[in-house]
Amino acid sequence: MSTSNNLPMASSHSIPLHYAIQLTSRLRNKRELVLDVFYKGQDIIPMSETFNRTDIDNLLAQKGAAGIRVYYGMDTENRISAVLVAVNENNQDLIPMTTSLDRTVLILQEGQRCPVICPPESPLNQ
Numbered sequence: 027m028s029t030s031n032n033l034p035m036a037s038s039h040s041i042p043l044h045y046a047i048q049l050t051s052r053l054r055n056k057r058e059l060v061l062d063v064f065y066k067g068q069d070i071i072p073m074s075e076t077f078n079r080t081d082i083d084n085l086l087a088q089k090g091a092a093g094i095r096v097y098y099g100m101d102t103e104n105r106i107s108a109v110l111v112a113v114n115e116n117n118q119d120l121i122p123m124t125t126s127l128d129r130t131v132l133i134l135q136e137g138q139r140c141p142v143i144c145p146p147e148s149p150l151n152q
Contacts, residue, residue, distance in 0.1 A: 040081070041135045043121055046109050049099020049135065056100055071106050075137030076145060082110075085132050090114045099135065110134040 059065070085094060091112035099109045111133050112120040121131050145151060 041109075041133050043131065043133060046097070046099065046111070046121075046133045046135065049101060049107070049109055050097050052102075053098050053100040053106060056104065065104065068104070069141050070104050072137075072139045072141070073151060074140045074145060075108050076140075077110070077134060077137050081132075081134055085110060085112050085134055088112050088120055088132060090120055093117075095119060105139075107135055107139065108137055 082094070085091065092115040093113045095111050095113045097109040097111065098106055100106050114120055121133065140151070
């Protein structure tokens with residue numbers, strides 16, 4: 027496990043809707059399985075994830091954004107990660123109702139995961 031004082035690069039977190047759907051669906055389907063002893067020692071659940079402020083600002087700058095929702099997804103290696111979407115004032119996800127590859131709606135994932143790249147020491151990570 028390494029420590030880094032560097033934030034992830036801006037614009038490094040954006041993913042398409044169809045991939046966000048795959049992540050969140052996989053986690054819903056396998057949620058109880060990660061409790062199995064088979065998954066111990068595989069860093070499936072991160073201790074933290076770091077996102078660049080520019081990407082968070084861009085998420086909130088979308089028309090109608092009033093907040094952020096954090097979903098959790100699971101990739102093909104069974105690692106759990108945060109999936110961030112903007113929500114409107116009615117608490118509805120600001121995503122298109124299609125799984126096209128349209129990149130006009132911003133969805134974030136790919137945070138800097140700890141472990142492997144962990145933040146500097148803090149009372150929250152000791």
